[in-house]
Amino acid sequence: MLSIVARAFGPPSVLQLEELPDPTPLAGEVRVRVHAAGVNPYDTYMRAGGYAISPELPYVPGADAAGVIDALGDGVQGWKVGDRVYISGTATHRAYGAYSSMVVCRVHQIHRLPDRLTFAQGAAINVPYATAWRAVFQRAQAERGETIFIHGASGAVGLAAVQMARAAGLTVIGTASTPEGTEEARAQGAHHVLNHRASGYLDELTTLTGGGPNIIIEMLANQNLDHDLGIIAKFGRIVIVGSRGRVEIDPRRIMSKEATVMGTAFWNLSEEEVSAIHAAMAASLANGALSPVIGRELPLAEAAQAHERVMQPGARGKIVLTV
Ligand SMILES: NC(=O)c1ccc[n+]([C@@H]2O[C@H](COP(=O)([O-])OP(=O)(O)OC[C@H]3O[C@@H](n4cnc5c(N)ncnc54)[C@H](OP(=O)(O)O)[C@@H]3O)[C@@H](O)[C@H]2O)c1
Known part of the structure; x- marks a missing residue:
């Protein structure tokens, strides 16, 4: 099989295409x-080294992929060769092993890929959609009729959160920094989209919401958390999904609004909890209420470029490697 292998931690150039022996599924x-x-x-934080999950070298990055079952280990029931699936991790590790032309997964790590979704869309489900689901429904406990502000709505997690929140009957306000990201967030269900690089965009949010959003899903807390505390509604909930540094906040803002600030971390979910989230999303993936947006497809061999691209601004959905 062909795989992207990192033999050292470091810049994107450590990712090299190699031929490895085809794996055999065990029972x-x-x-x-x-x-x-x-x-x-x-994937980029892990590749750079020092991430919370640090694989032994060499390793194959990636937890998310989609394809077709081509061999079954002993005792596998309910699946057959030829079934279309997407995966949540590999038998090697739930956080890596997927940038490959073949992967071996435990049965609980495969999920049916509805016919209406492409393989690229299947590869965009696991981490982004389970994270968005966790943040919107399990952490924020979003309810119909509430207003949700998705601070960073143009990327993979943000668009997933937009689709889910809209389908659940919330008023959805998102942000993006480019016309393409703005258009996509609108197309996926955001009622309003603001530009997080424009000055005064949070004033617009206050005008739109009156008392502020009930929920904020935050993609860049190190830049935004203190501002979020300024705009959240009384008794509101802020869920931190992404942060790339430190931030100074005024705790009085949390106190006076009796707001709740919480985090979410995908790796805290047990594999059973991840499977339960995928089961909960299955009907919506099949009927189109949830439908991953693919912004860019690159060949597997260009994994290094994909790692550079995913860290640049101007997101519009998901970046996938095609095999
Ligand atoms: N906690 C977890 O378990 C978990 C799981 C998955 C991801 N994450 C983290 O969540 C973040 C988003 O992941 P992703 O896969 O959606 O990445 P992505 O596809 O690269 O999207 C990044 C998003 O952040 C937005 N953004 C950039 N600058 C911003 C700002 N100043 N304010 C608000 N948003 C801003 C981007 O908007 P523009 O590009 O339009 O500027 C884009 O919408 C990443 O930091 C990732 O590491 C955490």
Whole structure:
């Protein structure tokens, strides 16, 4: 099989295409011929070294992919060769092993890919959609009729959160920094989209919402958290999904609004909890209420470029590697 291998931690150039032996599924495992693998920001943090999950070198990055089952280990029931699936991690590790033309997964790590979704879309589901679901429904406990502000709505997690919140009957306000990202967030269900690089955009939010949003899903807390505390409604909830540094806040703002600031971290979810989220999303993925947006497809061999691209501004959906 062909795989992207990192033999050292470091810059994107450590990612090299190599030929590795085809893996064989053990009992309770399936082998998937991969058509597309998803690139997440954490893949770059792990590659750079010092991430919370640090694989032994050499390793193959990626937890997200989609393809077709091509071999079954002993005792696997309910699946057959030829089934279209997307994965949540590999038998090697739930956080890596997927940038490959073949992966072996435990049965609980495969999920049916509805016919209406492409393999690229399948590769865009696991980390972004489970994270958005966790943030919107399990952490913020969003309810119909509330207003949600998705601070960073043009990327993979943000667009997933927009789709979910809209389908659940919330008023959805998002942000993006480019016309393409803005248009996409609108197309995916945001009622309003503001530009997080424009001065005064949070004043616009206050005008739109009156008392402020009930919920904020925050993609860049190190820049925005103190401002979020200024605009959140009384008794509001802020869920931190992304942060790339430190920030100074005024705790009095939390106190006076009796606001709640919470975080979410995908790796805190057990594999059972991840499977339960995928089961909960299955009907919406099949009927189109949830439908991943692919911004860019690159060949597997260009994983290094994909790692550079995913860290640049101007997101519009997901970056996937095609095999
Ligand atoms: N906690 C977890 O378990 C978890 C799981 C998945 C991801 N994450 C983190 O969540 C973040 C988003 O992940 P992703 O996969 O959606 O990445 P992505 O596709 O690269 O999207 C990044 C998003 O952040 C937005 N952004 C950039 N500058 C911003 C600002 N000043 N204020 C608000 N938003 C801003 C981008 O908008 P523009 O490009 O339009 O400027 C884009 O919408 C990343 O930091 C990632 O590491 C955390």
